[in-house]
Structure formats: structure tokens, C-alpha cells
Amino acid sequence: MKNLESIRLQNVEESSTLAMAALAREYKSKGVDVISLSLGEPDFKTPDHICEGAKRSIDSGKFFSYPPVPGYLDLREAIAEKFKNENNLNYNPNEIIVSNGVKHSITNVMFSVLNPGDEVIVFAPFWVSYSAIITLADGIPKYINTTIQNDFKPTSEQLKNAISKKTKAIIFSSPCNPTGTVFTKKDLESYRNILIDHPEIIIISDEIYEHINFTDEHVSIGSLESMNNRTITLNGFSKGFAMTGWRLGYIGAPLEIAKSINKMQGQTTSANCSIAQRAGLIALEGGNECALEMKKEYLKRRDIIYNLLSKIEKIKINKPQGAFYFFPEITNYIGNKTEDGKVINSANELALYLLEDAKVSLVPGEDFGAPNCIRISYAASENELIEATQRLEISLKKLS
Numbered sequence: 001m002k003n004l005e006s007i008r009l010q011n012v013e014e015s016s017t018l019a020m021a022a023l024a025r026e027y028k029s030k031g032v033d034v035i036s037l038s039l040g041e042p043d044f045k046t047p048d049h050i051c052e053g054a055k056r057s058i059d060s061g062k063f064f065s066y067p068p069v070p071g072y073l074d075l076r077e078a079i080a081e082k083f084k085n086e087n088n089l090n091y092n093p094n095e096i097i098v099s100n101g102v103k104h105s106i107t108n109v110m111f112s113v114l115n116p117g118d119e120v121i122v123f124a125p126f127w128v129s130y131s132a133i134i135t136l137a138d139g140i141p142k143y144i145n146t147t148i149q150n151d152f153k154p155t156s157e158q159l160k161n162a163i164s165k166k167t168k169a170i171i172f173s174s175p176c177n178p179t180g181t182v183f184t185k186k187d188l189e190s191y192r193n194i195l196i197d198h199p200e201i202i203i204i205s206d207e208i209y210e211h212i213n214f215t216d217e218h219v220s221i222g223s224l225e226s227m228n229n230r231t232i233t234l235n236g237f238s239k240g241f242a243m244t245g246w247r248l249g250y251i252g253a254p255l256e257i258a259k260s261i262n263k264m265q266g267q268t269t270s271a272n273c274s275i276a277q278r279a280g281l282i283a284l285e286g287g288n289e290c291a292l293e294m295k296k297e298y299l300k301r302r303d304i305i306y307n308l309l310s311k312i313e314k315i316k317i318n319k320p321q322g323a324f325y326f327f328p329e330i331t332n333y334i335g336n337k338t339e340d341g342k343v344i345n346s347a348n349e350l351a352l353y354l355l356e357d358a359k360v361s362l363v364p365g366e367d368f369g370a371p372n373c374i375r376i377s378y379a380a381s382e383n384e385l386i387e388a389t390q391r392l393e394i395s396l397k398k399l400s
């Protein structure tokens, strides 16, 4: 049969995070003892008070109809308060759109602001879906490459050089998926000092890992002077509140952009699930104590894995300051052979070898814009993580 897929979709690959997670699931279903460190998904349960609140909202019988397209007003008011109190950001409730997870928020934003050929500056390594969503929206991702030696942070000079007449927006995440890098106030100010000369560029700040930040200083670029009226801030409940399955994210955007996003959402998905929205409100009202508890666990795991990975001579790691990923550089293994003589030519081949030999699933760096690296998610139990790291060490030692 003829290829029925649209050319637009043919231009992007399947999400490699989801593909590796699916492969791990397939192995598991065949009885293979795979430890999956591929998906960036908290292994915690959604906190009880949030689940209980969601049940109450079902029982109330009040939330069975279509919610308003941008989300319930009381939820948007709570988000506006959160932005103000925790992030020093001033978005009015009518500048907030609640969407179906931050992946959907990004899709809404890109489809609302990009014209064909518009460039979006993306700090690389980047989360895999940024490039795909920009491409689907007819934009052109323009990467700024960084290295582990600089803790994966672009210099302001690099940012300056990446800007062209076609630049419409810039996107990055802090804390960053996949590197765990946290951009400090000083870093962000240095970017601001470049962006100030380009008032037409929209800044898209993905702060979904805000609550998993071991530096204890989360700075929103939109809170810096001169940035507030041109920054779109994205956040959500998936990571900090362990609510991936509820599909709940939100956007704070300057009013004109918020109106466009509202139009986009109104013509595509409409508002997201009413009960998920009620759960989000309860999460915000309940405060960040539960997120802090989970962060403590992630920090403990980060340190355990850091110590174990540091002992593997041929990989280079940095100490991630946030999110729940390690992103080691694996260049030393490229060109190595497996015991049965197969050459490892890429991070992708290394990930497949580790899945076969160590039975540990990771995500290769190619789709994060970093073909020399591989991503290890440590959103798994301590026992699994220790076992996985030992298995990785044994399998990596077999390469020469």
C-alpha cells in the first residue's frame, strides 16, 4: 500500500524516549528481566490527598461537562498565584491556559506562534520532542551545541551568534532534561543581556522539573527585568507531583499569545479532563511538601548513582543539579567491539547492546542532539538503580 503518512509527519521520527520504553516493555512481556531506566517518569504514586480530592470531585457530580477551553477559572487563579508567589511571575488568569500535559503546551505554543521557516533556537542537548514539535509546526530548530565540560550551558556569545532575522523564539528547560543542568540567575541574566537587543524574540521557558532542583534556587527567566512581557512559561504536574498519567500542564503567556493559544486549543483538543484539573487545583492548594519529599529521594539516588558511575573509567559524567537524569558522555566506547566482534558505531548501538547484554534500557543521545551521550533516568527504586549500574559496569567492561 502507498505510504499514507503525511509528509509533515514523515519529517519527524517516533519519540525515542517512548520507543525505548516500549522496547523495554516488550522485552519484559517476554519474561526478560529488563530494568527500564529509559522513561522519564516518577516511580512514585500520585500523593493520596490529590487522589482523594479527585475522587471527591467525581462524587460531587459537578464536573461532568465541558470545562472552559483554557481551564477552570479557579485553577487558573491558583496557577497565577503560584507563578506570583513562587516564581515572581505576573500572569493574569486570562494569560494562563491549562493543557493536556506540557508536551501539549509546547505543541499549542509552537502551532500558535510559528510561521513556515521561522527559526527556534534550541539549547542542545534538548528534550527530544522540542525538535519534532517545531518541525511539525513548520518551524526550523536551530541548535546551540554545548558540552559536558561546560555543564551543557551555552555561552551568551553562542546565543548571540545563533540569532538571525528568522529567529522567532528560543526554548530550553531548566532544570534540563536530559542533562540535569540548572541555569542560575547569572546564566539567565547573561542570556537576557543578549535578548534585550532582540525584543521580537519570544522566550519559551520549560520549568516542568522546577521541584526537582538540588540547588534550591529555581529562577524563571520571565522574572528578570525586561523579560516578563515576552516570556512564555511552561510548567505542569507530571514530574513534581508524580502525575504523568493525569496529563496536566499549563502555560503562562503574554495576553495576545495566550489568546492565540486559546484559539488553537479551542479548535483542536478543547479543555483537558475536568477531573485532572480538579486534581491539579488540589495539588496546588496542598502545597509543595509532597514534592519536597520526593525530591529528597531523588537526591539520595542521584548521589548513589553518581558514586557508582564515577567508578566507570571510560564514561564522563557531570553531577546533575536537577531533574532525574544522568547524561554521560560515552565517546570512549565508540569504535569498541563486543565479545562477539560487533563494532559499536553510535550511542544508539551502545544503547541496544546494553539492552541486550545488561538488560538495562537507556535512551541514546542522538535524538537529544547529543550523539556522544546516553541518558540514564534515575526515577527508579534504589535497588533497581544499584543493580542496573552494576550490570552496566559489567557489560561496558566487556567492550574493547
Ligand code: PMP
Pocket: 040, 100, 101, 102, 103, 104, 127, 173, 176, 177, 206, 208, 236, 237, 238, 244, 248, 249
Ligand atoms: N518538558 C520536558 C523537559 C520533559 O521532560 C517532559 C516529559 N515529561 C515534558 C515537557 C512533557 O511532560 P508532560 O507532557 O508529561 O507534562
Ligand code: GLU
Pocket: 015, 017, 018, 038, 039, 040, 041, 103, 127, 129, 177
Ligand atoms: N519526558 C519524559 C522523558 O523524557 C517522558 C517521555 C516523553 O513524554 O517523551 O522520558
